[in-house]
Amino acid sequence: MYILAWICGLGLLTFVFSDLLDKQHNPNSEPESVRIDNKTEVRLKQNRAGHYITTGTINNVAVEFLVDTGATDVAIPAHMQGKLGLTVTGSGLAQTANGVVRVARTELRSVSIGDIVVNNVRANLNPGMTGEQILLGMSVLKQLEFTQREDWLILRTL
Secondary structure: OHHHHHHHHHHHHHHHHHHHHHHHHOOEOOOOEEEEOOEEEEEEEOOOOOOOEEEEEEOOEEEEEEEOOOOOOEEEEHHHHHHHOOOOOEEEEEEEOOEEEEEEEEEEEEEEEOOEEEEEEEEEEEOOOOOOEEEEOHHHHOOEEEEEEOOEEEEEEO
16 A cells, blocks of 8 residues: 555656656746737746746747847758658758758748747758747747847737
């Protein structure tokens, strides 16, 4: 009986702490939208590492974004091409934190965070990126107004 109680207790602790760790990594897993003066606004909370990570969609497929003002375009790990239904429209070179890399160019029908939707967005498929996280670059952000206040990033439609 004691063993069963310990197993249940450890299982419960694992569940609780796993949820806490997920929220520390991505505190914006369900970004909320607000309408202010005919504009849509989404507020993103900074995570413990100082990054703005949020859940959103590309072509109506749920993804995780890392906001990156240093990225010219949205950068997607190349292995996610099929999952997102993307077609290659060309290729080119991209300057990344790891140096110059050859990428495939593509266009995203839609990118959304909360109720903010941006259509026809330039992106690249980067074979050097691993994992599932997508860099939300300036090809989206330049179509929005964004402001940082304390540990919040405020995205607003123009």
